[in-house]
Amino acid sequence: MNGVANGNNVNGELESVLIIGSGSTGLALAQGLQKAGIKCTVFERRSEDENERDWNMGLHWGAPVLKSLMPDSWWSRIQSLQVDPHVPTKDPDTITFLQGDTGETMFELSVSLFYRLRRSKLRALLSQNLDVRYNKRLTNITYSEDGKTVTAHFEDGTNSTASILVGADGARSTTRQCLLGPELGAINHLPYAATFIQQRFTTEQALYLRSFHPLFLASAHPSNNFAFFGTHDADSTDPSSWTFFFYISWASSLEEQEATKHWSDAQRVAQQKSLAKKFCDPWKSALEWTPDDAKAWYMGLSDWDPGREGYRWENCGGRVTLVGDACHPMTYQRGQGLNHSITDAGQLRDALVKIKEGAGRKEVVTRFEDEMIKRVGAEVRESTNNTGMLHDWEKVKLSPVFTKGMKKNA
Structure with missing residues (x-):
């Protein structure tokens, strides 16, 4: 870090903010x-025109914060961002966990106003009327x-200076590595x-698979696998145009991940098909009906704990900070990531307003x-623990998603 004046506490100095990353x-x-x-x-x-992978995310207890961040008239459009804009959000809705081998209901989770949002749709809405540099x-x-400004330097040789820089650049954040080292x-x-x-x-297959739940359901299997199945894109009323999004996860050592990192999509799909043979529907049929040459998206799970000793970054007099996955990527089986990330954005907005009004x-x-960390x-830590327990049949029903559901931690 060059030219750092850590001790300065400049009051009311907030001319502009740099945000690194155009995720949600x-x-x-x-x-x-x-x-x-x-x-x-x-x-x-x-x-700007690069095609990114698209996925969907659960927004529930974080919804009021997102509403507060957007222009007042935009919240009425939230339904159009859903994986199926034709299915009104229920209050409450029930999300079912099945036993993977028998299909019997293990657990029913009641969730109030659970929004299942397409990431691409959410970003398209949120990017409107903003100055985004690609x-x-x-x-x-x-x-x-002098402790007043921070400058971001970019690979193309340009730079930009402002009062505060916010790293919102995802799980493998460059901003985080600039602050803490590689x-x-x-x-x-x-x-x-x-x-x-x-x-x-x-059409016939899609209607059958959709009959299990219009949004998604999950499954834990006695063989220590966890599975997810859900709707991803049902904008059209034609079932043959619907896109479904599903996976089966497993315990995979870092050595195995390294050894298979160059596997082809065909090898990934074949592995999923093999795992699905011992599963109930919808996974069994969905994988049987999936072409052998289908596209696949493989990912080893990861996290980064900002509360770990020695991991606190220096904010350089309040001139740089992190939000979202840039400072707390977590496993996804308890559906907390987006809600915490949006909460970060809301609370940082409130903090910056105070600075604008004259606070240090x-x-x-x-x-x-301090609060965020x-x-x-x-x-x-709880999400990582939850992932481990969902892949251990003896501990599945003790996992946080079973004992706490998707509620925000106290």
Whole structure:
């Protein structure tokens, strides 16, 4: 870190904000700042027209915060962002966990106003009316000697200076590595893996698979596998155009992950088909009907715990901080990631408003970080623990998703 003046506590100095990353968290924060009259610019390493993988996410207890960040008239459009905009959000809805071998109901989870959102749709909405700069890959961060500004340096040789920089650049955050170095800032790989498939089926097959639940359901298997099946894209009324999103996950040592990292999609699909043979429907039939040459998306699970000793970054007088997956990537089986990330954005928006009104920058940003790290550090650890228990048949019913559901931790 060049030119760092850590001790300065500049009051009321908030001319503009740099946000690194145009994911859901960074864009939601930008909308919130713009709504509050705070100038901000978003920088994204990808090109504007680059096709990214799309997935869907659960928004539940974090929904009121997202509503507060967006322009007031936008919340009425939340239904259009759903995996199926034709199915009204239920209050409450029931999410079912099946026993993987028999298909019997193990557990029914009641969730109030559970929104299943397409990431691509959410980002398309949140990117409207913002200053987003594409093809901007962060390489370094420097700080002025007077303690007032921070500068982001990009791979193309350009730079941008503002009062505060916020890293919202995902699980493998470059901002985090700039703050902590490549070792402490590196993602933590876990001994579990999953292969995701997005697939369309015939009308008859699609209607059968959809009959299990219009949104999604989950399954734990006595062979220590966990599985997910859900709708991803049902915009059309034609069932043959619907896209389903499903996976079976398993305990996978880091050695196994390394040895198979160059597997082809065909090998990944074949592995899923083999695992599915011992599963009940919808997994068994869905994998039988999936073509051998289908596209697959393999991912070893990972996390990063901001509450771990020695992992606290220096915010350089309140001039740099992290939000969302950039500071707390977590496993996904308890559906907490988006809700915490949106909460980060809302609470940082509130903090920056205080700075704009004259509060001390370092004090306010440090207080924001203290709360966030305590809140999400506990969630990262619990989510990782939950993943382990869901892949251990003897402990499945003791896992947090069974005992707490998807409620926010106290």
